[in-house]
Amino acid sequence: xxxxxxxxxxxxxxxxxxxxxxxxxxxxxxxxxxxxxxxxxxxxxxxxxxxxxxxxxxxxxxxxxxxxxxxxxxxxxxxxxxxxxxxxxxxxxxxxxxxxxxxxxxxxxxxxxxxxxxxxxxxxxxxxxxxxxxxxxxxxxxxxxxxxxxxxxxxxxxxxxxxxxxxxxxxxxxxxxxxxxxxxxxxxxxxxxxxxxxxxxxxxxxxxxxxxxxxxxxxxxxxxxxxxxxxxxxxxxxxxxxxxxxxxxxxxxxxxxxxxxxxxxxxxxxxxxxxxxxxxxxxxxxxxxxxxxxxxxxxxxxxxxxxxxxxxxxxxxxxxxxxxxxxxxxxxxxxxxxxxxxxxxxxxxxxxxxxxxxxxxxxxxxxxxxxxxxxxxxxxxxxxxxxxxxxxxxxxxxxxxxxxxxxxxxxxxxxxxxxxxxxxxxxxxxxxxxxxxxxxxxxxxxxxxxxxxxxxxxxxxxxxxxxxxxxxxxxxxxxxxxxxxxxxxxxxxxxxxxxxxxxxxxxxxxxxxxxxxxxxxxxxxxxxxxxxxxxxxxxxxxxxxxxxxxxxxxxxxxxxxxxxxxxxxxxxxxxxxxxxxxxxxxxxxxxxxxxxxxxxxxxxxxxxxxxxxxxxxxxxxxxxxxxxxxxxxxxxxxxxxxxxxxxxxxxxxxxxxxxxxxxxxxxxxxxxxxxxxxxxxxxxxxxxxxxxxxxxxxxxxxxxxxxxxxxxxxxxxxxxxxxxxxxxxxxxxxxxxxxxxxxxxxxxxxxxxxxxxxxxxxxxxxxxxxxxxxxxxxxxxxxxxxxxxxxxxxxxxxxxxxxxxxxxxxxxxxxxxxxxxxxxxxxxxxxxxxxxxxxxxxxxxxxxxxxxxxxxxxxxxxxxxxxxxxxxxxxxxxxxxxxxxxxxxxxx
Amino acid sequence: xxxxxxxxxxxxxxxxxxxxxxxxxxxxxxxxxxxxxxxxxxxxxxxxxxxxxxxxxxxxxxxxxxxxxxxxxxxxxxxxxxxxxxxxxxxxxxxxxxxxxxxxxxx
Numbered sequence: 001x002x003x004x005x006x007x008x009x010x011x012x013x014x015x016x017x018x019x020x021x022x023x024x025x026x027x028x029x030x031x032x033x034x035x036x037x038x039x040x041x042x043x044x045x046x047x048x049x050x051x052x053x054x055x056x057x058x059x060x061x062x063x064x065x066x067x068x069x070x071x072x073x074x075x076x077x078x079x080x081x082x083x084x085x086x087x088x089x090x091x092x093x094x095x096x097x098x099x100x101x102x103x104x105x106x107x108x109x110x111x112x113x114x115x116x117x118x119x120x121x122x123x124x125x126x127x128x129x130x131x132x133x134x135x136x137x138x139x140x141x142x143x144x145x146x147x148x149x150x151x152x153x154x155x156x157x158x159x160x161x162x163x164x165x166x167x168x169x170x171x172x173x174x175x176x177x178x179x180x181x182x183x184x185x186x187x188x189x190x191x192x193x194x195x196x197x198x199x200x201x202x203x204x205x206x207x208x209x210x211x212x213x214x215x216x217x218x219x220x221x222x223x224x225x226x227x228x229x230x231x232x233x234x235x236x237x238x239x240x241x242x243x244x245x246x247x248x249x250x251x252x253x254x255x256x257x258x259x260x261x262x263x264x265x266x267x268x269x270x271x272x273x274x275x276x277x278x279x280x281x282x283x284x285x286x287x288x289x290x291x292x293x294x295x296x297x298x299x300x301x302x303x304x305x306x307x308x309x310x311x312x313x314x315x316x317x318x319x320x321x322x323x324x325x326x327x328x329x330x331x332x333x334x335x336x337x338x339x340x341x342x343x344x345x346x347x348x349x350x351x352x353x354x355x356x357x358x359x360x361x362x363x364x365x366x367x368x369x370x371x372x373x374x375x376x377x378x379x380x381x382x383x384x385x386x387x388x389x390x391x392x393x394x395x396x397x398x399x400x401x402x403x404x405x406x407x408x409x410x411x412x413x414x415x416x417x418x419x420x421x422x423x424x425x426x427x428x429x430x431x432x433x434x435x436x437x438x439x440x441x442x443x444x445x446x447x448x449x450x451x452x453x454x455x456x457x458x459x460x461x462x463x464x465x466x467x468x469x470x471x472x473x474x475x476x477x478x479x480x481x482x483x484x485x486x487x488x489x490x491x492x493x494x495x496x497x498x499x500x501x502x503x504x505x506x507x508x509x510x511x512x513x514x515x516x517x518x519x520x521x522x523x524x525x526x527x528x529x530x531x532x533x534x535x536x537x538x539x540x541x542x543x544x545x546x547x548x549x550x551x552x553x554x555x556x557x558x559x560x561x562x563x564x565x566x567x568x569x570x571x572x573x574x575x576x577x578x579x580x581x582x583x584x585x586x587x588x589x590x591x592x593x594x595x596x597x598x599x600x601x602x603x604x605x606x607x608x609x610x611x612x613x614x615x616x617x618x619x620x621x622x623x624x625x626x627x628x629x630x631x632x633x634x635x636x637x638x639x640x641x642x643x644x645x646x647x648x649x650x651x652x653x654x655x656x657x658x659x660x661x662x663x664x665x666x667x668x669x670x671x672x673x674x675x676x677x678x679x680x681x682x683x684x685x686x687x688x689x690x691x692x693x694x695x696x697x698x699x700x701x702x703x704x705x706x707x708x709x710x711x712x713x714x715x716x717x718x719x720x721x722x723x724x725x726x727x728x729x730x731x732x733x734x735x736x737x738x739x740x741x742x743x744x745x746x747x748x749x750x751x752x753x754x755x756x757x758x759x760x761x762x763x764x765x766x767x768x769x770x771x772x773x774x775x776x777x778x779x780x781x782x783x784x785x786x787x788x789x790x791x792x793x794x795x796x797x798x799x800x801x802x803x804x805x806x807x808x809x810x811x812x813x814x815x816x817x818x819x820x821x822x823x824x825x826x827x828x829x830x831x832x833x834x835x836x837x838x839x840x841x842x843x844x845x846x847x848x849x850x851x852x853x854x855x856x857x858x859x860x861x862x863x864x865x866x867x868x869x870x871x872x873x874x875x876x877x878x879x880x881x882x883x884x885x886x887x888x889x890x891x892x
Numbered sequence: 893x894x895x896x897x898x899x900x901x902x903x904x905x906x907x908x909x910x911x912x913x914x915x916x917x918x919x920x921x922x923x924x925x926x927x928x929x930x931x932x933x934x935x936x937x938x939x940x941x942x943x944x945x946x947x948x949x950x951x952x953x954x955x956x957x958x959x960x961x962x963x964x965x966x967x968x969x970x971x972x973x974x975x976x977x978x979x980x981x982x983x984x985x986x987x988x989x990x991x992x993x994x995x996x997x998x999x
Contacts (some may be wrong), residue, residue, distance in 0.1 A: 082997070710982060717985045
């Protein structure tokens with residue numbers, strides 16, 4: 001197929017004349033290169049060299065078109081039609097920014113012998129002191145092809161003088177151009193006229209430094225710069241360059257902007273003094289960093305809090321809000337420090353604003369989930385102007401609701417809008433964050449017409465505001481519709497959706513989707529069961545995995561990537577009383593004290609290295625090391641401030657003064673004795689850390705509470721009941737279940753153990769029961785039942801969707817929870833469980849159930865990382881399965 | 893510890909299995925006058941405790957060790973105050989476990 005490239009298109013593009021609306025040039029891609037932008041590695045851009053068979057020009061592919069390159073549809077030699085593009089001068093180079101293109105031919109041999117287009121190359125010689133528009137235009141007219149068809153014009157003129165030199169040579173003598181501008185309404189000339197600074201355009205090989213002096217007087221005529229919406233280019237150069245022609249050109253060439261803005265609005269490339277008229281309003285989707293001036297009109301859909309932050313570069317505050325415009329474009333606006341103060345009170349959610357003079361930055365995708373690659377950074381010179389009259393063309397809120405069934409396939413940390421019926425809601429509880437602060441959490445179940453339900457976690461303020469309202473509605477027996485704007489998908493417990501600070505919740509909203517959902521629910525949804533894509537979380541947190549002291553070592557807790565959180569019922573057997581506290585820095589950083597250790601300066605002042613300041617008085621904080629002991633062993637643990645205070649019943653400062661100032665040893669000993677040999681329920685964080693090349697297990701007390709005998713009795717009774725409940729029923733259930741290998745293993749989750757299971761049967765009948773129950777609970781409609789069988793062969797550690805009510809772990813349910821089973825092992829069998837060296841288990845039992853090779857356990861399996869199931873982290877799976885497995889071996 | 897004549901942990905229901913034997917149980921004292929104390933067992937049976945109460949005042953919950961007299965009465969030998977709050981559920985479970993399949997673990 002013969003391809004005709006649009007003749008002379010490059011020349012026109014380069015001169016900023018050819019416009020997307022009236023010209024869709026067909027060009028060949030001569031080269032594609034990936035450009036590494038410094039700011040963000042994920043922001044790939046492709047530079048494209050375009051040819052019209054005569055000339056070459058550089059272009060940038062808009063990122064949304066990257067997929068074409070990646071899919072191979074757009075490659076070297078491809079013939080494309082540019083459907084939407086913008087010509088800009090970037091760092092002194094002419095660049096065609098291709099917003100949209102169609103690939104006509106994926107592969108084609110090079111057409112013609114294009115040369116680099118040097119714009120108005122020779123014109124530079126002629127332009128000195130003369131308005132370049134004149135000569136150039138005249139040259140155009142000289143060619144006599146002013147037929148109103150730019151293409152034909154270019155076709156004839158440019159091939160002759162590839163460097164544009166012709167224009168120059170022909171230019172100055174024939175200076176009669178003004179006579180017939182109307183005859184040449186769409187012609188090339190005016191655009192050439194717009195390029196007085198032709199020297200600049202030769203810069204393709206020119207100075208790489210972008211002339212920062214841009215806003216000087218003569219720039220206004222420099223066509224390409226403002227062109228993003230550049231249908232108006234002509235319109236706006238001309239009035240500047242040559243008044244007499246202006247009228248002809250502007251009217252001759254009706255503005256074809258898709259946004260219907262009168263051209264003069266955009267003409268503001270004049271000297272600064274003239275620059276005050278508002279720039280024309282452009283859609284958010286059209287914003288790009290290469291534009292100097294723009295105004296957007298948009299509604300604030302969400303407004304963030306004014307947040308204080310502290311990073312190595314210092315303190316600051318930040319505030320952001322989200323905008324939505326009438327074209328559905330959305331963008332985040334961020335302002336810092338003084339600018340944040342300036343605009344914070346001005347911005348109101350739901351109002352419409354005109355915003356201009358911000359700068360565009362690449363979006364911080366980890367904070368910004370909006371569908372825009374950029375965000376606006378407001379500066380002190382930016383203007384934010386409230387539109388008094390509401391613009392009803394701008395929607396109040398834009399949702400992109402996805403059915404819950406789709407959430408299932410979404411990646412962790414992606415953002416989603418969902419709408420559903422709240423089928424149940426849990427009371428809010430508080431949860432400890434990593435940084436030691438506490439936050440509130442409330443979960444609810446959301447179901448929709450896709451027949452799925454998902455757990456939605458509300459965090460922080462949502463718990464009390466919207467959460468409370470929903471609780472009240474639910475309590476009154478009505479199931480409210482809840483729309484969630486920007487929830488975050490997490491794969492904690494299957495798949496769940498959580499709120500983030502910029503999430504928005506709408507209870508019983510008034511949209512068509514909500515009404516449809518309500519209707520569906522009232523008619524049928526109420527009675528149709530839905531499959532949850534989240535694992536049901538029990539009230540018991542993961543810190544409630546009950547362990548014995550020896551299990552901490554024996555199960556190698558803390559050696560996986562994440563710390564292990566366990567609960568131990570133990571007695572304090574020894575307390576290091578010499579250094580029970582440290583001197584802490586009281587300087588507030590944000591809303592929390594620094595708490596780093598301060599050193600006595602010798603002059604009575606205390607110095608903090610982190611804050612780089614000295615203070616008169618330091619804080620005393622507990623850092624107590626003590627031993628805890630239970631019937632299986634003892635271990636050193638460390639408790640910090642809050643815990644220490646709770647255990648000692650006195651503040652660290654008071655205790656310090658008591659011991660070192662008042663030297664009241666008797667009273668001090670009394671306080672210590674009150675703690676010593678007292679039984680506590682310790683919540684521990686176990687993590688192996690490296691101190692000077694030495695691995696040490698660090699056990700930190702997160703919470704210590706005195707053992708409540710009644711609660712403890714009930715806990716033990718519960719364990720006994722589980723133990724007892726499994727025994728007698730085990731055999732029949734096992735027999736029924738074992739033929740179906742897929743399900744059989746779900747409960748317990750290891751193939752390798754199957755061969756030896758019969759032998760272990762008597763001793764460890766509870767395992768088998770666990771399997772049976774595991775399978776049953778699958779059938780009840782947990783997530784696992786749909787996927788269990790499908791994933792089992794792949795996953796290696798099976799039943800990842802099952803959760804254990806007892807320990808919060810995965811891959812088993814509470815009935816065969818290893819934390820209980822191993823506990824039992826401890827009580828009954830002593831230490832046989834432990835320390836089976838890798839590969840030491842005899843015979844068939846040492847088969848690794850991950851790779852089915854002999855000689856090592858799954859925990860030590862070299863290929864384990866590749867085989868683990870999606871939802872079970874390697875550490876957990878390995879440990880639980882490994883531990884349980886070993887017990888079986890030991891048991892028979 | 894005297895293991896020659898162990899006391900069996902019982903609740904109201906289990907008491908009748910041990911008539912004539914030494915038992916121990918916890919009751920919630922309802923009424924005490926003279927030699928007769930009435931109380932409620934952890935499984936909500938009404939029990940009569942014979943024998944004179946100790947010199948000290950009884951708390952709400954009391955452990956009694958003595959010989960089972962009949963289905964519903966015990967001749968008390970020793971009284972121990974167990975305080976004013978007590979988890980009767982757990983105690984009742986304990987009694988059942990101590991007389992059920994784990995009986996061998998108990999004296």
